[in-house]
Amino acid sequence: MSVRELVVLGTASQVPTRQRNHNGYVLLWDGEGLLFDPGEGTQRQLLRASVAAHDLNRLCVTHFHGDHSLGLAGVIQRINLDRVPHEITAHYPKSGQRYFDRLRHATAYRETVALTEAPVAADGPLAATGAYTLHAHRLSHPVEAYGYRLVEPDGRRMLPAALAERGIRGADISRLQREGSLRGVHLDEVSEPRRGQRFAFVMDTRLCPAVAVLAEGCDLLVIESTFLEEDERLATEYGHLTAAQAARAARDAGVRHLVLTHFSQRYPDPEAFGAEARRAGFTGELTVAADLMRVPLPKRR
Numbered sequence: 103m104s105v106r107e108l109v110v111l112g113t114a115s116q117v118p119t120r121q122r123n124h125n126g127y128v129l130l131w132d133g134e135g136l137l138f139d140p141g142e143g144t145q146r147q148l149l150r151a152s153v154a155a156h157d158l159n160r161l162c163v164t165h166f167h168g169d170h171s172l173g174l175a176g177v178i179q180r181i182n183l184d185r186v187p188h189e190i191t192a193h194y195p196k197s198g199q200r201y202f203d204r205l206r207h208a209t210a211y212r213e214t215v216a217l218t219e220a221p222v223a224a225d226g227p228l229a230a231t232g233a234y235t236l237h238a239h240r241l242s243h244p245v246e247a248y249g250y251r252l253v254e255p256d257g258r259r260m261l262p263a264a265l266a267e268r269g270i271r272g273a274d275i276s277r278l279q280r281e282g283s284l285r286g287v288h289l290d291e292v293s294e295p296r297r298g299q300r301f302a303f304v305m306d307t308r309l310c311p312a313v314a315v316l317a318e319g320c321d322l323l324v325i326e327s328t329f330l331e332e333d334e335r336l337a338t339e340y341g342h343l344t345a346a347q348a349a350r351a352a353r354d355a356g357v358r359h360l361v362l363t364h365f366s367q368r369y370p371d372p373e374a375f376g377a378e379a380r381r382a383g384f385t386g387e388l389t390v391a392a393d394l395m396r397v398p399l400p401k402r403r
Contacts, residue, residue: 105133106299106398107129107130108127108128110361110394110396111126111140112124113364114141115342118169122367123141123147124143124144125138125139125170125363126138126139126141127303135160136158137177138162138324140163140173140174140177141172142172143173147394148180150394151394159191160193161191161192163192164241164247164249164305165198165245165248166198167245167306174206175208179209186215191217193220193228194222195246199221202219224240232255238250239316240312241307241308242310242341249316251316251320253298261293264291296402300319301324302323302325304317306342308341313325314351319356319357320352320355321399321400322359323360324363325351325360325361326362326363327375327379328342329345330378331345345375346379347382350384352386358400359387387400
């Protein structure tokens with residue numbers, strides 16, 4: 103059975119706490135793994151979460167602040183130590199190439215794995231596979247930052263009653279799906295459109311148009327909510343969102359499941375972020391992220 107879930111490795115912002123590691127998030131998607139924003143301690147958090155280096159296919163960095171990228175060195179070295187047999191692709195802002203180079207070669211190690219560098223220089227698609235297209239959009243932060251959006255291609259859902267009525271069964275169903283018609287029966291007569299699932303990862307940013315673009319129609323949105331609304335001035339000054347801003351953006355974008363994360367250490371009660379999101383009008387499924395939590399993508403409608 104295919105697995106589509108988010109593995110949360112760390113949920114702190116600039117300063118980690120006793121309960122919260124620096125950032126780190128793995129999206130498991132039908133046998134692939136995308137690691138987003140590996141902050142300090144990510145290699146150990148992967149071990150605690152039972153996610154192996156072999157599970158990773160892409161490294162996606164939103165920007166080069168330490169709490170989002172200092173774990174790259176350890177993760178890259180672990181990928182090489184474990185001799186991951188497949189290619190790994192790294193996405194990160196092109197303007198931060200010097201930081202990526204320093205982290206990739208922070209210490210001596212034996213390189214055994216093909217690591218493809220695919221820096222991000224503009225909005226748009228980064229990669230397309232049979233399972234998804236990965237997009238990036240620039241956010242509003244004191245350093246160049248990009249959010250990521252993963253979109254599954256649309257497909258079709260077969261209708262058992264319509265198939266039975268037309269005598270299509272067994273191996274003929276697969277043949278009909280491949281060829282589009284069979285014995286005078288067309289695919290659109292026995293199936294209906296099935297929208298592909300959508301995921302977005304939005305870290306350090308003020309409110310900006312890219313937040314709405316990334317969040318639009320997402321089944322699962324992971325978004326920073328560093329501050330509470332009482333500190334909105336600070337959020338704007340430092341290039342962050344409040345929980346209320348994140349929730350309103352998710353509400354307006356039609357997000358099904360909202361995951362809040364990247365919490366400032368100034369707030370002792372994490373449930374305050376969820377309460378603020380509800381007050382802001384988000385009525386969908388809501389998760390206040392905690393380290394080592396697993397969040398499945400919602401089932402298809």
